[in-house]
Amino acid sequence: MSIRLGDYAPNFKADTTAGPLDFYDWKGDSWAILFSHPKDYTPVCTTELGYLAREKAAFEKRDVKIIGLSVDSVDDHIGWAKDIAETQGAAPDYPLIADPDREVSELYDMIHPGEGDTSTVRSVFVIGPDNRVKLTITYPKSTGRNFEEILRVIDSLQVTARTGLATPVNWQPGEKVIVPPDMPSYEAEAAFPAGFEEHKPYLRYVDAPG
Ligand code: BEZ
Numbered sequence: 001m002s003i004r005l006g007d008y009a010p011n012f013k014a015d016t017t018a019g020p021l022d023f024y025d026w027k028g029d030s031w032a033i034l035f036s037h038p039k040d041y042t043p044v045c046t047t048e049l050g051y052l053a054r055e056k057a058a059f060e061k062r063d064v065k066i067i068g069l070s071v072d073s074v075d076d077h078i079g080w081a082k083d084i085a086e087t088q089g090a091a092p093d094y095p096l097i098a099d100p101d102r103e104v105s106e107l108y109d110m111i112h113p114g115e116g117d118t119s120t121v122r123s124v125f126v127i128g129p130d131n132r133v134k135l136t137i138t139y140p141k142s143t144g145r146n147f148e149e150i151l152r153v154i155d156s157l158q159v160t161a162r163t164g165l166a167t168p169v170n171w172q173p174g175e176k177v178i179v180p181p182d183m184p185s186y187e188a189e190a191a192f193p194a195g196f197e198e199h200k201p202y203l204r205y206v207d208a209p210g
Contacts, residue, residue, distance in 0.1 A: 002109050003136060009034070009127040010107045016067070016095035017077050023067075024131060026095070031064040031158075032127045033150065036110040036120035040072040040080040044144045048122075049096075050088020051147055062154055064126075069097035069104060071119055115141060126154060128161065163209050179204040 003009070009032075011024045023034075037045040052059075052066055059066055070077075077096040085091035097104060102118065105111050110120040122139035134157050139145050156167040159177060166178040179188050181202045188196055188204060196206040 003125070003133055005133055005136065007133050008131050009125060009133050011131075012104050012107055014069075014097045014099065014104055015074055016097050017074055017081070017092070018095035021095065026067070027065060027127065027131070029129045031062065031129060031154065032067060033059065033064055033154075034067050034069065034108070034123075034125045034127065035145075036069045036105065036108070036123045038119040038121065038141045039070060040076045041083070044142070045070075046080075046084055046087060048144050048147070049092050050084045050090060052094065053084065053088065053090035053092045055147065055151075056094060058151055059154075062151070062158065064154060066094035067097060068092065068094065069099050069110070069120065071099050071102055071105060073100055074098040112138075124150060126150070126157065128157070159208055165206065165208065168205075174208075176205040177208045179206055 011022065013020065013022050037048060039045065049068065052068075056066060077098060081091040099105050102111060105120050108123060108125065110123045111118055112121050115121050121141060122143070122145055124135070124137045124145065125133055126135035128134045135150075135153050137150070152172065155173050156171060159165055159167060163177075164180065166180050168178050171177070176197075179192075179196055183191070185198070185201070192206050194207070196204050198204045
């Protein structure tokens with residue numbers, strides 16, 4: 001099944017390095033990032049999982065829970081974590097789903113047979129407090145992800161969730177944001193009494209509230 005933006009993230013029960021869990025119960029009202037990696041004891045994945053372990057606080061600050069997945073066993077995840085700690089400076093302290101039967105991988109369409117085998121590709125799902133999918137990205141197995149970009153998108157998604165505003169190309173927190181085109185100017189004037197910059201009727205910038 002292919003999952004599209006705005007769909008409910010399918011719920012599931014799975015064994016993880018933090019014990020068995022029900023995804024919705026574990027996630028609660030937080031944001032979540034669910035990501036798959038192809039295989040334990042592989043180099044690119046080692047760097048990715050180490051990065052997320054080192055940067056977990058950046059996700060927590062945004063109320064984002066992290067959960068990873070591969071088709072390996074819990075024992076493999078736990079054994080590999082020691083190598084990640086040794087080589088990357090931190091071991092994953094977020095749950096890793098063991099999906100040897102590929103139930104969750106298939107639910108989220110994380111296996112792409114054209115990619116060579118039946119392991120998962122590098123899928124990323126950002127899921128909102130309402131359990132709806134806000135972002136999907138799929139990287140090939142040979143390319144390590146840019147999780148700084150994923151944090152940037154989460155910042156943008158959270159601005160939109162809070163204010164209804166959009167963010168322009170390469171936006172970074174602190175920069176001006178965009179009044180959506182479906183908001184008429186009379187509404188924008190009421191919503192932003194300090195004013196906004198109108199370059200075109202459809203291109204209007206404003207300081208991000210808050
Ligand atoms: C890796 O994580 O290094 C990797 C996994 C599968 C294919 C290629 C690279």
